[in-house]
Structure formats: C-alpha cells, structure tokens
Amino acid sequence: MLDPSPEDDGTAPTVSTPQFVGRDREMAALRGALARPPAIVLVEGEAGIGKSRLLREWLAAPERRTALVSVCPPLRESLTLGPIVDAFRGIDRPVSRLRLTELAGALQPLFPEWSADLPPALPPLDDAKAARHRLFRALDELLRALRVDVLVLEDAHWADEVTLEFLLFVTSRQQSHGPSLVISYRPEEVDDGSLLLRLTSRLPAGVTQLRIALAPMRADDTAALVSSMLDGNPISQEFTTFMHERTGGVPLALEESVRLMCDRADLVFRDGQWVRLKLRELQVPPTVRDSTRERVSRLSPTAQQVLRAAATLAERSSVATIAMTAGLSPAACSGAVAEAASAGVLDGDDRGRWRFRHVLAATAVYEAIPLTDRRHFHLLAGRALEHVHPPAVARLAHHFREAGETRSWARYAEQGAELAMASGDHTKAVDLLVDLMSRAVLPPVDRARVARIAGVAALGRREPVDGVYHRVIRTLRSVLETPGLSARQQAEIRNPLGRLLITGGEAQAALSELEQAVANLDHDPVEAARAMTYLGWAYAGPWPASTHRRWLDRAAELTAEFDSPAERLNLAGNRAAALLMLGEEEAWDVVADLPVDGATAAERLDVARIHANIGTGALIWGRYADAEEHLAVALRLADAEQAFRLHHNVRLEQANLAWLTGRWEGLAERSAALADADRDRPAHYLGSIRLAARLAAAAGRRRAAEEQFRLVLEESARLGAADDTMEAAAALARLWLTDGNSGRALQITNEPMDTVRRKGIWIWATDLVPARIEAHLAAGDRKAATRLGDQFARGLRGRTAPAPRAALTVCRALLLAAAGDHGRAATAWDRAARAWSALPRPYDAMLARERQAEALVAHGQFDQGRELLATQYEQLFRLGARGDADRVAQRLREHGAEVPRLWRGGRRGYGDELSPRELDVVQLVVAGKTNREISRILAKSPATVDQQLRAAMRKLKVSSRTALAVKAVEAGVFAEEDSLDDAS
Template identity: 55%
Template sequence: MSDPSAEVAAPAFVGRGRETAVLAGALAQPPAMVLLEGEAGIGKSRLIHEHVAAGPLGALVATCPPFQESLTLGPIVDAVRQSRAGAGLSGMRVSSLVGALRPLFPEWSADLPPAPEPLDDPKAALHRSFSALAELIGHLRVRVLVVEDVHWADRATLEFLLFLVARRRPALSLVLSYRPEDVAAGSLLLRLSSRLPAGWTQVRLTLPPLDVTATAGLVSSMLGGEQVSDEFAAFLHDRTDGVPLAVEESVRLLRQRDDVVRHDGEWIRRSLDELAVPPTVRDSVLERAQRLGPAARRAVEAAAVLAGPAEERLIAEVAGLAPADARAALAEAVRSGLLADDDRGGLAFRHVLVGRAVYDAMTGVEQRRLHHRAGEALERQQPWPVVQLSRHFQAAQEFGKWCTYAELAADHAGASGDHTTAVTLIVRLLATAPLGTPAAVPLAIKLATAATARREPVDDLHHEVIRTLRDVLDRGDLAPRSQAEIRNPLGRLLLQAREFEQAHAELSRAVPDLAHDPVEAARAMTYLGYPLQGPWPAAVHLRWLEQAARVAPGIGTPVDRLALTADRAAALLALGQEDGWAVAAELPNAVTDAEERRQLARGLSNIAYVATGWGRYAYAEARLAAATELARLTGYVRLHASAQAMRAQLDWYTGRWTGLADRVAALIAASDLETSGSLEPFLVDGLLHAAGGSSRRAEQRFRDLLTDAPVDSIAALPVTPAAALATLRLAAGDVDGAAEVTDEPMRTIATKQMWVWASDLARVRLDVLLAAGRAAGAADLLAAFEQGLGDVDAPAPRAALLTCRAALLAAGGEPDGAAAGYAEAAAAWQALPRPYDAALTLERQARSLLDAGRADAGAALLSDVFHTLAELGARTDAARVGTGLRELGVEVRRTWRRGRRGYGDQLSPRELEVARLVATGRTNREIADALSRSPKTVAAQLNSAMRKLGVTSRTALAVKAIEAGLLPGDKD
C-alpha cells in the first residue's frame, strides 16, 4: 500500500567509514593538511560537518563563494566574523598588528587597535594583513581551519593558506575541500598541495561514489530505516552513479510523486520500467521547486539570485514578500529540502547546484528584476558589499551603478594588495559595459596600473588585460597623452608576456607623449634600456639609457630619483658597461624615509645580482647585506626573500656548500619566494643535485627554470640553467641537445654584447662546438668572447675566457699550451673564489698533462682534484675523477660514502617515514610519490617495518607504532 503522508527524513551519514578513519588519523597528528577532493554532491561538506565542524577540535569553517572577484580574504573574514557574531572582539587582548584588519572588519572598529601606517609595497601590506589575521585566528583557539570549495577561493585566500603553512604553527591543521575538475591550471592550490614544509602530515582524501550497499543504506535512512529492495537500490545507484546528493534528491522527488511504496516490509519502486528517476539533480530540483506555493517559489528564486547564505530579511526583500508571508514561504522552502539553515543565522541552498538549477530556470527578465531588487537592498547595508553590488547591478544591466560599484570594489581590493581581484573587476567592466571613451580611459589606466602591480605568473587574465587595453587604444579617439598613459604600462605587461617587439614598440610610442610626467618618461626609457630578449643590439639599449640620464636629474621626488638611478646603474652593468659602477656609486649610503629605504634596498639588491655576474663577489655580498638590513627595517618581505635567495647562489659559487641544501629546501618551501620572482634557490637546488649525482632531478629543475624565469628582470638568470642543462646533456653524449639549449641564450649574449654574463655559457658552448666537430665555430666563439669582453674588469668572465682559450688549445693538439692555460684559468677561478670551477679546470689541466706524457704530474694533480671535489660534495665529478685515477693505477676511496648505520630491530628513519604515512591511510603508490621513492622500495621498507614490530597488517603497524611512541599521536 502507498503511504504518501510518510515523511522523508534527512539522510544518515553512510558509506564513509574508511574516509572518516583517515581524516581522524590525520588530524590527530597536527600540523596536518587534509585535501578533501571529489565531484559536486559527493559528500565533502557532510564529511566535514559530521567529523570536524561539529566535533571537539576547535574548527573554524570558511566557505568560498562561486565568484573569483570576492573581496580579499572574504571566506576567512566571513568565518571569523560569524564565529564572533554578537561578541565582536570584546575581551580579546590582541596586539597592535591586528589594527591592520580594520578595512576587513569595519563593524569592530571600536574593539580593534588603531590602523598602522600604510605601506606602499602591496605585498608588504598583504603580508601584514596575513600576520594580523593569523594572530586573530590564534586568539580564537582554532585547531582546525576548514576551507570549503577552495577551488573557488580568491588568490588572496590561497596566499593566506600558503602563509599559514609556511609559519609551521604546530597546533593548526587545515582541511581543504575542492573539486579537482574545477581547479585552474595555474591555481595556487596546486602549490599548496605539493610543497609542504617538513613536519606536516598530508593526506589527500578522494571521496568515491557510494556503492550499491551504501546507496541502499542512505535510502533506507531517509525512509524510516526500513529495508530497501535490491532492485530499487541497484536502480537508484545506476541512475545516480552513487553520488549522495543525486540519490537524496531523487528519493525526495520519488516520494513526493508517490513513486516509491512499501511492499512486503521493504521499500520498492512502483515500476522500474515505466517511470525513470530524473538523471540529474537539476531535473529533480526543478520539479520540486514547481510544487512550491507561489510565495515559496519567489523566495527560492530570490535565494538563487543572492547565490549565497542570506538572512531571511534580505531574501524577503528581494522576493518582494511581506515579513509574515516571507516566514511562511521560507518555512515551506526549508521543509522541501531546497533551502536549509547554514548554522550562521542565514539560509542557503543545500548545494550550489540546487541554486544554480533554480536560477537557470528563470527567464532573463525575471533574473534582471531580482538582481535589481538585490542591489537596492544591499545598497542600504553599511559598509557596502561592493563586490556583490557590482555583480547584481551588472546582471540587472544597470551600467551606471555597475561601473560605480565595480570601481569601488577594485579600489578596495587594490588597497588590500589583492590586485588580481581589482584587475578582474575592471576587465569585466571594460569588456562588457557600454562605456564611452571619456569613461573608459581612466578605467583603462587604472587597469594597467593594477595589472603591473600583480605578482602572479603570466596567465589567462594577464593576456585578457592586454587585449582589453589594446581594444581601448583601438578606439581611435584617444588623446596622445591618454594613449601614452596606457601604452607605458601596457609595454611592461607585454614584456612579462614575452612579446618583446610589441613591448618595445608600445614603450617607444609612449615616451614622446609623457612629457607631462617626466618620471614615467624616464622609467619607460630605462625599461627600453634593459637588455631583455629581442632583436635590439646593445647600442639601442644604451641610447635609451643615455636619454634617461639626460631627463632624470632634478625630476620627481627623492624616491623617484633614487629608483631611477638604481635602475639605470643595474641596466648599464647588465650590459657590461664599466660606467655603471660610477652610477651605482651615486646611490646614498643611508636614507631615513621609509619609501627611500625600500627603493634603495631594491636597487642594491639588483646591483648585487649583476655584480655576481661580473664575479665581484665581495662587492655583491656587501650590497646584499645592506639591502637585507634595509628590507628588515621597512618590512619589505618580498625583497628579504629575494636577498636570501641571491645569497644562496653566492654561497654556491664561492664553495660554501655545507648546509646549503637544507637552506635551499627551506627557501623553496617558503610562501614568499616565488612571488618575489627569485628563482635562484631552484637553480642552486638543481646545481647541487647535478653535482651530487641526481641528474634527472637536476635536469627537471633546469628545464623548469628556463620556462619560468622572469623576462622583465635585468637578471640574466636563464643563462646559468641553460649552461647547466647543456652540461648534463653533453655528459650524457647528447651533443645535439646541448647545442639546442645553448643556441638562443648564446645569440642573445652576442647580439646585446652582454659578455659579462657568459662565464658559464661560453665554456659549455665551446665544448659543444668542439664535440660536434665544429672547431671553426669554436674559434669564432672565442674571438667574439675576447673582443666583446674587451678590457672590462669582470673577474668571472675573464676566468671563463682563459678556460676557453685553453680548451681550444687542447682540441688543437697542443697539450702543453693547454696545461699552462688551464693552470692560469684555475688560478683565476680560485681568486674569485670559485673553488668548484677551479677544481674542474685543474681536472682539465691534469688531463692535458697526461696527454703531454707527463703521467706523474697529471696523476698527482688528479688526486688533489679528487679530494677537493669530494670535500665539496661534488660526488658526480669526484666519481668521474676517481675512475680516471683507478685507470692510471692509483687507488682511491669514496670518502663521502661511509655506509648506512644498522638499526637492528629499531625502525630506520626511512621506515619511520613510511610508517607515518601508512598511518594516514595512504597507499604504497601515494607514499612513493610523497617520498620520491619507487613503490618497490616503499614495499620493502614497509615489510621491514612490519617484521621489526611483529605485525602482519598495515593497520596493526600504525597502531603498534603509535603505542610505542614511534609516531606522534594526538596533541593538545
């Protein structure tokens, strides 16, 4: 018999036993990061709310809205605000730093400390906001921060999560839920999930669909706990693929339509063949929505337009319902299961797909009408929710208000350091709104300025900005001055996008019409003077720098003049011009103004970098130390990270390798490193791996660097990874591959006469030419190197030039001359000092001595080289030299390989690593990926650990290890 009056209950939490255990195990070992992934409706939020948000873990739950242009840190800010609803910050003792949060929590202004002095560096401002927000979360005693739907997170929120991870706060764990298919290719979520510092527990938990048994259990829990027929369970599973939300929605619809009935003590489908369950959630949602009364349907449509948790009052106002009617309508919508209380005093759809289905079913006219109402209602709130207002008035096609609020939202985002949101809002405005040229020009200038302030890698948004600015320029009715104010930043954006000739053209066209702004004119000239890639010879760059020098005196503020001087000095030195040192000497030794300190720090840092290219290491270290101190005094976080990165490269060159690998690993794990554009630690990591014998990992590093190197920098960083990659390929016998990777950087150096940057590249390029049988080409390269370097006092390229001369002598069958040449070159390398290069050059001298028949001298020198390389840690090279010595009959020992200690019945460190990851529920393959080992090695270490602990299962291993105190258990 049918029983249509029977209530359909909320579904029980079923089929997630394993996932619950893994989640609990991970959170018992803080700090932990749980990456909870799965498709829409799969049950990520249910798992979180059942075993994290509702538990005793002290969780703070943030939810990301489905809009990329949400205000800076919006999800985290909203979560904190809700956690202190009605209480504010009263009674909470926070430091003065928390005053930086006033723009984010204006309603708490009475409780917040005064706002600190504004920072001109956007990254420093954002970092300060991060630190303040982290302090506030700490005062809330949060042990688990949950961020749901993180695939929709704005960039600032993701950067904040990276910041929290880098702080290594031991008591805080992260649970992030997302849909893998909706994670953008360049999302920071990928970095967040792949570069955890040591000590973190990481679990990647993928929620699969329910199987038939779990599907039956879920349906049974909704229908009074009574059994569900096998046929009905299989039918539902087949039609819904076991997605919990689809199963639940289908059951509700079937029950409302009286298509599911009790029969012989179990629930069955009335006719499995005649009536099909709707295949998608959308179909079920729409049919349920149509069964609502008119008022309830209007309330649901208003909620769909608001597209997020909203108060009853706001939904009623948008729906046009009186308070009494609204209460009844919302109660009906909640009973239908379409809307639910979000535990924060608001109502929202149970899943975003439900709201989207309702919204898409509305006519365009009705959508615009409700967006207009939503905008008018939100205009009465203080402070204005400008992002939401922008979205609603855009959808309502009220372009005037849309422009007003979009620009306000962009200004707020930019002030908080979130330039990506600012850019997104203005791009959408310029691309869509019917703006006349007088209104479009200031927006285009603002867009260009915000876009140049972004620190993200070149992405789709970057290219969209370029297209938008070009569209504005193509209007044809712009005044020359307006064109120049757009072309100037557009040129810089084109440089970043590697469109060098277009960038040069835009900057060149901008300069004549920037007379009203001589500072920007001088900056554009200086950019044109940078020796970036492109077809222009050094003479072109030098003419622009000379023009900038004529304009610069007396213009702008002291900050402007200091920045222009520093940039011109660095550009001249990058071009190998000795007079760059005199320009650098014009920089003051000390300044007191905060912005002058930041500009001086930046300038000294750039000059230190080019000094490294020249081989003036003591000078570089002194400038780098001064830049680091200035960065510390001004809170210039990005430059501080960059300075540390450059110091790592100096330590590599000068042979200070002890502990360098650990420092480099820590720098790579730091959240501020890549945003600073500092790739030196990645380079040094590759060089250390190449010298240490991990050639495959080193090659991957070098390839990545050649792809990722910043193109708008004076730093010639791509030259060194190209040389290092070519060295690896040449050692492997791949002469053609080594030639290919050195072709382009060698052309750039020759075209721009930047021979001061040829220390590494020219040597391997000459070896490649000789290995390819192109002796004439090698001779031409040496002649060009010698002529291009001239009499410039650059110790590193001088030593490289001596090495190349000796190599050509050796290839020409003159071993005695080559040996003498290599000895002179080795002495030059040692004087820098560059002990690694000196040792490699002495190895070449020794082989020339052997070729000259001076076996004893050659063998003795090779023996010295072997010990030098072994002490440095250059195992690859030491092994090669050792092989050569043994062929000469000289006994050598690999002093760096002392053998592994035995651990008896105790777990070794590697076995402990495997046991720790087993306890988090990972498979052997996942453990292998996490530890960069083969699955076979992991299996052997797992078996060994189980044997030592006397267990026969993975679960027993985890329990035994925790009980024995070998793995961390629950921590307070």
C-alpha cells in the same frame, strides 16, 4: 515521523533529516586534533560529500569552546574579507566589554554597527599593504580578545584572496596561542595559483596538523543514511544497490534523491523493509540538479519565483532584497520564503538572511531559468543591492554585467577594482577589469582608462605568471587597436604592457612597447623615468651598450628631481641592476648604498625585487659571495611579503648559484620542481631547463643535454632574450666539438658572438668565447682564435668581473696548447684553475686541471700528469660529473695508469636498518596498499617495489606482508601521521 507496521503495506513515508552516519573515524580524528591546540584541520571533498555536516555535528557537541563560523559565498567577486567579517558578526558577547587596544580602531570600516564600541578610527595609511597588515593585526587582536578557540571557514575554495592571506597570517601566529583553524574546501575547485594551496601544503611546525579527505559512503552506510531518513527500518538490498550506484554514495545526492522519491510517492513499506516502486520505469535522478528542480516544481509559483531570485543573488540575502529581486511584495516574499524553508530548500541565519541549503541546489534552479529571464532577474538584483549599505560593488558589477547594463557594470567594476587594489587583492581587480574590457563596448576614453588600471593592477600581483597575465597582455594589445586613442592614452597602456612582457619573457616585444611609450610620457616624469630604466636593460634589442647607457642616464636626470624616497629607491635599484648587465663597475657603488629592508610592505617588496636583480647580476660577474648575500635578502623579504612569483625567481637563481659553486646535491630534483612551478613563465622555465641540461651534460646524458640546450637557445632567441642564448650556444658547441664537428660548433655560436660584438657587452661571453676559440682552433684557424682572444681581453679592460676574467685565462691556455707550447700551456691551465677556484667555481677548475694534466703529459711529465688526472677523476666523480669522470678514466687508461675504484651508484648499505626507500614501502604496506598501488604512489616499477619489500622482510626477519606490518608498527620504525587522506 511515521512508524509503519508490516501490515501498513503501501504506506508512503514521512521524511526526516538524515542521521549522521559513516563518519565516526573522521569525527574522532577531528576531535582529537582540536583537543591538541593550536591545530590546523583541513576538511576536503567534493560538493555534497558531507563536509558541512561533519562540522555541524562537531559544533553541536557539548564541549566547552568558543568557535566562530563562516561560509564563503560562491561568487568569484565576493566581498574582500567578507567571510571573516560575517564570522565576527556571529559573536554574542558585547564588543564594548572587550579589552581592545587602539589598534582595533582599524576595524571601524568593517564593522560600522560597532562604531560606538570600538576605539576611534585610525588615520588612513598611504600604503595599501601596510593598511592591510594593520587590519590583519586588529582582526587577530579581536580573535584573542574574544578568546576564540576555533575559527571555522567553510567552502574556502570560494574565499577571496585577502581572506586566505588573513588565514595565512593567523597560522604564522598560532604558536603564540592563536586559535585553531578548521577549513573546508573542494580540491577540484582550487585554482593552481590559489593561496589556499599554501595552507594545504606548507603547514607550520609545532602545530597539530590534520587533513580529512571525505570519500563517498560505502554501500552499508548508504543504506543506514536512507533508513534514518525514513523510519529507521531497513531498506531492501535492491534499493540499496540502486541508490548507491545512482548517487555514487554522495550524501547530498542521497538525501535529495530520497526526498524526491518521497514527494513522488515512489517508496512503500513492504515485508519489513522499504522498497521503491517501478524500479525500471521511473528513473531516479543521478544528480542533485535533477532532484532539486523537481522538488522546486512542486512548490507554489510564488515560492518558485523566490527561489529563482535567491539563486540569482547567490549569497545570503534579506527578505527585502529577495523580494525586490523577485518582483514581489515583502509580505508575499516572506510567506514564500517560509514555504521554501519548510521544504528544506532555503536556509536562514539569525540575522534573517536566506540562501539555498546547498550550492548545487541553487545552481540547478539558476540554470533552469530561461536566458531571457535571467537578465531581468540580474537587473532587479542589481537595483535591490544598490539599496544595501555599504554597497557590495563586486556583486553589483556581476549583476549589472549579466543584465547587460554596461554603464552600471563599468561603474561598479572600476569601484570594485579600486577597493580590491587598496586591500592588496590585485588579482580580483584584474579579473573585474579584464572581464569588463573583454565583454563590454566602452567609449575609447573609458576603455583606455580601464586598460591602464588593469595593467597597473596586473603588475601588482604576487602570484607566479599564469593565465591572468596572458589575459591582461592580450587585452591590452587589443585595446591599443581601438580607433581614436590619443598618443598619451596609448603610452599609458604601453608602459605597463611593456613591463608585463618583461615578466612574461617577451624581451624584444617589451622594449618595442616601452620605447613607443616613453616618447609620450612627459606628463608623468616618474613613469617616464621608470620606462627609460627598463630600456636601459641590455637583455634584448639590437642596441649597443652605449644606447642602453644613454637611457639610464636620461632616467637618472629625471630621478634627481624626485622628492619621494620610494621612487628614488625603485629607480636606483633598477639602475644598479641595469649597470651590472652592462658590465659597468660603477654599479657596485650604487649597490653599496641600497637598503636591505623597508619601512612598508611596498618598500620591502621593492627592496626584495632589487636584491634579486642584483643577485642575478652578481652571478654574471662571478661575484658569488655577493650573489648569495643579495639573494638571501631577496628571499627573506619575498617570503615575508608572500611574493610567490619573486620567491620562484630567487629560488632559481639560488639553484644557479649552487650549480656554479659545486653544491650539486639534490640539484636535479630542485631543477625539476622549478620547471614545474615556472611552466607559464617562459624565461624562468627555460632557466630551469638550462639547469637540467647542465646536469645532464655533466652526467654524460648527451642526448638529453643536447635537446634541452637546443630548446633554451631557440626559445631564448625567439623571445629576444639575447643574454640567455650565450651559455646554451656555448654548451652545444662543446658537445659537438667532442664529435670533432668544429663547423657545427662555429655555426651555433655565430649569432650569439655577433650579439656580443654588436652590443659590446663582453661580460656575457664567459662561456661563449672559450668555446668559440676552441672551435676555431679545431677548424685550424689559429688567427681567428687569436683575434677573438684579443677582442675578449680588450672588452674586459677596466672591468674586474671575476668569471669573465677566469674565462680569459682559459682562452690564453687554449691558444698556448694549440701552439704546441705545452710547458707554458700547463702553467696557463694552472692559472685558469686557480682563477676558477677563487670564485669558487670548482667544476670549471677541475676541467682546467684536466687540461693541465694533459699538457704535463704532452710536455713529458708523465707521472705528474697521470697523478693530476687521477685526482680530477675522483673529484669529478664525487661532484656528480660522471660523464666527465668517465672521459678522464679513459684518458688514464690510454696513458697506462690505473683508474681508482670508486663506489658507483645505488644507495650505500644500511646494515640491518631499513633504508629510507624501504621505509616508504613498508609504511604503505601498513596502510594496506598492494604492490601495484605502492608502485603507482612512489613512481617505482613493480619489480623495484618487490625487491625493496623483500629486503625489508629480510631485515625485520618476517616472511609475510602481515607479519611485516605488525613488526614495523611494534618496532616503531616510523611514526604514523595524523592524516586521513586515504579514508574511505
């Protein structure tokens, strides 16, 4: 390094590696967290912000520890579990000396180089998920045998799904003295459906937790970093400002820009400080792309060719692989690699593999390759990687795709998809296959085969419905338009397509596809039976219940011949749920024989899905204790198997159960969270909106309730989900009846009522028939109301469903009240209230009691009626049905009764203690936030923040924000969290 003196005017500097500056606080926090194992440390920040440098500096410290380090490659199609495998390959202890059980034999396929030192390979398992779980256990055993203290995974935003699942597996076992985890990632590159979000948002209790959010450097740190790269002497203020503004304080951009300027002799030492020549004429590249491209252009043509090859390969590669990709001899390539490494562009590991030091630099070089040349580089890369064993099929598919070699691309894409599905990574399989079908011209027979596999892979995904689902659906529909497909090929595509449409909420379209598929699935009885069972579900279509029942019976005949217990379980569970939707009593006999667990991951997932469907059916029947039991089983298994889509389903049904059984505390927040999580799943999103509409109607927020119920009704009708139109139509009818608009109430219930009659499934009409009868009565048509009540009674004959039967008692009470028989009406309303309470369904019971009270008053029993009304007013108010409570209060006043005084909102007093909301404000004051910032963070108005801040100051007896912060910390009113999200 040059040490110029003030007399060395005009001397160009020699560039050194920058010192580690501006991260003292983050380093102290990292060390502190890892000193309290087990720990999970998340290091987040944009590209080039210094995540890797922070971790390298920590790893270089002389502390005694065993750490495994790996970096995820930038390709989406990265090798399953590749980062974890690479981490283990960095160990320096002989595997043969480790105390490993026979379980470690599962590692043989991953580490063929250790084949002589590992236990014998284990026999293969038929269930891919069970094999993956066994593999995870073996990897965890290896971690513990090596006594690994810390597992470091860099660039986790590029990690494959199975790698992330393994990290989740490790976190679940940390409390049994597992290793600490340090994970770095770029938040902006984490997909909404990524498992990484579970690592960043659902950390286990009892584990030290730290999140370090690296921010760009301040101006003084920028100056210190640049100075350290030169000679330690200061840089001018003008130069500091220039660098900070042009690079945004991103360390990588700073480093690359300094190197570029030095290469171009743009820096000189003058008057005791480094300054930049031609400040205005010569533009400093604002991004790493520009600086990297110019630095590369100064290397030899051979080195540039090597860098273009390395950029195309994208992952660490041997000299031999790079040479073949670059079209060079190994000797020439080796020299060029050395040149690029000396220039600080390439970085090697102890296995002689090379890649760019920074992904941004690789991207800059790759994007500079002319499009015509890129195809050639990818072709050479693919041919080079075909010599690597075991073959990296995902990378091979990528390179041959970019090279336009369709045949090789298709072969490796299918192989990659098969491997991904075998390890449980169905998302990767879908990506590979949909990409292939969307961009390649395949023969019809190949296109049909790939489409079928893609559909099956999509059905196996555990994530919530997202863009991947919709891509698959669009692609399968497109493939069905391919000329030349046989009826059998079309059926094999329509079958998974129909099931995907069910998940996506397109009920009518789903039945259409499945009905066409089942006619040509004779060659596959299992899939034929499965399709028939789905056709037995009555949620859509014009068919009567008898048609759905025939499909179920046909499926049962096929199922009786199956030998596989798993297939029999799957079809029995689907049959039970379908029978419940039809209102068939025998469904409960089938339910009684269903297991509550499974021997394999696949069986557990199937059992979870079955119990979720049974829970939904139990809600329709009004068997709420049964619903709670089945949903609890489903949630336990869904969480155990990390089935996120199913988890959301169950949470929604549990929220519906909470509404029905009167557990409304926090339900509004739950419905909002569910709606956000399910926006891409129409049926479930509408279910969340329906829940919000119920709460709005009960609270008296008429406009919101009406808009939300209309959305649910219209969208459910559009999607063909007939059963989901019932409650929304009934709710709208009740709202309009309060306006005296019986005609509109009848009109909105016409189509749902026709659906019930046409299908003959009267258990769906729990809400609909009472609302319709009331509309007929309001219109003066008692004959139509009576006729509908009789139809409802006949439709429920022989069925013990408690909720529809309670609704039937409401219908009878409505008819008695309309006849003017107030004494008998009061008795009937009492019967209805008791029926609702027995479920329990307290809100409906309270509404029935309100009607009973009105009947008593009409019958001349004024005191008894007013007393009952007052009781319902208080109970409705406590439940949270403030709109109904206000209506009852008005009726009490009309009857000359006094309305009880109840506490009406706002938080109850906390005395001299800070309320939870005041604590939130004080915590942010201590963190140095302004009132405006606190308002934005807590989503409160500035006036509310000011009010809560003044209340906190009054309670803590201080008169300034500073004194408040000091007093709050001294008093220990809240615990400081181990987080650096706001670090700057």
